Amino acid sequence: MPANAAYDWDAFNSDDYVAHNYARLSDADRRILELLGEFFRHCEPRAGARGVDVGSGANLYPALAMLPFCDEITLLEHSSSNLAWLRAQTAGFAPTWDAFWDVLAVHDEYRGIGDPRAALAKRAEVRQADLLDRPDLPAPYDMGTMxxxxxxxxxxxxxxxxxxxxxxxxxxxxxxxxIGFMENSQGYVVGGRDYPAVAVDAAVVSRVLTPLAAELDVARIDMGDTPLRDGYTGMMLARGRVT
Ligand SMILES: C[S@@+](CC[C@H](N)C(=O)[O-])C[C@H]1O[C@@H](n2cnc3c(N)ncnc32)[C@H](O)[C@@H]1O
Structure with a gap:
């Protein structure tokens, strides 16, 4: 059965992926950002807190959602093309991400950042890692997204x-x-190349996360105007605390 290593991740076309998914803020991503902002703003402040976003690909909004609560944010990625995209975008992100930030910035914690571009450039570290390889990382992180x-x-x-x-x-x-999930995904195409998926629903996500988490909540996302393209039935957002 083709698994992770069978796909050419270094050929992942980051620009095509952004154009397809994040060129405009969809209703689904708006809803996810509202839930992320509401969730993270209630975290207990911690001096020197460090966050991690895993498999960041060509998406900055999980890192932006952690920005006010972390002095450092590591963006972990496997693919060389996505690593290059992340290095360029964390140094000074494109205007397309402003609409995503604006959803978070209804909260004082986010508005207090002032200039999110400068803050991300200062706090972000982009790092190569293979999630399946038990990445050799420093001390455990204080918050995380994937x-x-x-x-x-x-x-x-x-x-x-x-x-x-x-x-x-x-x-x-x-x-x-x-953690964000596609629901019942059959796979996807980026820049003309096929990429894999495993079809999961909220029951599977809850079953796998329950032994790992406390205060677990798995929400289905209202898709609003987001087109439900062939190959998946919706999105889900799991939130909780690691046990
Ligand atoms: C569908 S994309 C999601 C990208 C982004 N997080 C988002 O929200 O749009 C899947 C991501 O997983 C990354 N990936 C694939 N295999 C990986 C591995 N073994 N370890 C870490 N990341 C991996 C890919 O390079 C890609 O960025």
Missing amino acids: FFVAESFSTSLEEFRTALCRFCEMLRPGALFA
Whole structure:
């Protein structure tokens, strides 16, 4: 069965992926950002807090959602093309991400950042890692996000489970996390290349995360005007604390 290593991640076309998914703020991403802002703003402040976004790809909004609460944010990525995109965008992100920030900036915690471009450039570190390889990382992180990776990087349910375990192992006990999932995805195309998925629903996500998390909530996202393209039935957002 083709699994993660069978795909050419270094050929992932970051610009095509952004054009397809994030060129404009969809209703689904707006809803996810509203839920992320509401969730993270209630975290206990911690001096020197460090966050991690896993499989960042060509998406900045999970890192932006952690920005006010972290002195450092690591963006972990496997693909060389996405690493190059992340290095360029964290140094000074494109105007397209302003609309995403504006959803978060209804809250004082985010508005207090002032210039999110400068803050991300200062706090972000882009790092190469293979999630399935037990990445050799410093001390556990204080908060974490992982969006559209565990179910969208392999056709294997075993690798889906491993991704969620490895992600939780990167965080300290009690750390807040938020994980985004495509629901019942059949795979996707980026720049004319096929990429894999494993079809999961809220029951599967809850079953895998329950032993790893406390205060777990798995929400289905109202898709609003977001086109439900062939190959998936919606999106989900899991939030909780690592046990
Ligand atoms: C569907 S994209 C999601 C990107 C982004 N997080 C988002 O929200 O749009 C899947 C991401 O997983 C990354 N990936 C694939 N295999 C990986 C691995 N073994 N370890 C870490 N990341 C991996 C890909 O390079 C890609 O960036």
